[in-house]
Amino acid sequence: MGADELRFLGDEVFPALLRGLEKSFLLIVPSAIMGTVLGVLTGAIRVYGPRWVVWMAETYVTFFRGIPLVVQLFIWYFGLPHVGIFLSPYAASVVGFSLCSGAYQSEYVRGALLSIRQGQTLAAQALGFSKFEMVRSVILPQGFRRALPGCGNEVIYLIKYSSLAYMVTFIELTGEAKILASHSFKYMEVFLVVGVFYLGLVTVAGWFLRHMEQRLAIPGFEHHRI
Secondary structure, eight states: OOHHHHHHIIIIIHHHHHHHHHHHHHHHHHHHHHHHHHHHHHHHHHHHSOHHHHHHHHHHHHHHHHSOHHHHHHIIIIIGGGGTOOOOHHHHHHHHHHHHHHHHHHHHHHHHHHTSOHHHHHHHHHTTOOHHHHIIIIIHHHHHHHHHHHHHHHHHHHHHHGGGGGGGTOOOHHHHHHHHHHHHOOHHHHHHHHHHHHHHHHHHHHHHHHHHHHHHOOTTTOOOOO
């Protein structure tokens, strides 16, 4: 790599991509939190909710898992103004990512809850727990531990999904790279650096999620590879 390439990376690429990285953080963090909360609630409702609420939850999951994410983003940003609702690029992106992530995470939570042995439910009922108390205090904590690897994987996907936000004019990491590369025509250099940035984000997120799994593990009930 010559002096001109190094100067280009130092003077233009890194400052622009760091701006984009900051905006990506502002997009990923709230979307991951809201998606996880929504996924846990929806998963629990699909297993233990009343029939009409289960139907609503199933409709939500079918809709947001069945329609491509980029189409959903277009609906939130370009479609809603036609019915008088205007969202900023940032708001449309957070709404789209949160709802889509929550739908996928609810599947992991639902599967984890269904894997809890019936004896847990019977024991809670014998102790006088109401259905809500049973789910909140007995079933859901165990189910969330089991669902955490799948939910964590969905957060990893969310980091990469965030690159679609520039398509609704929210200029995050990929958006900054697209602008920079189109001006300089140095697509290889710019997007190689972008790839390294995303790899770093995914690596850090993976380490954090594995650390959470270890912290939440119950000795004697969950086994980890040594």
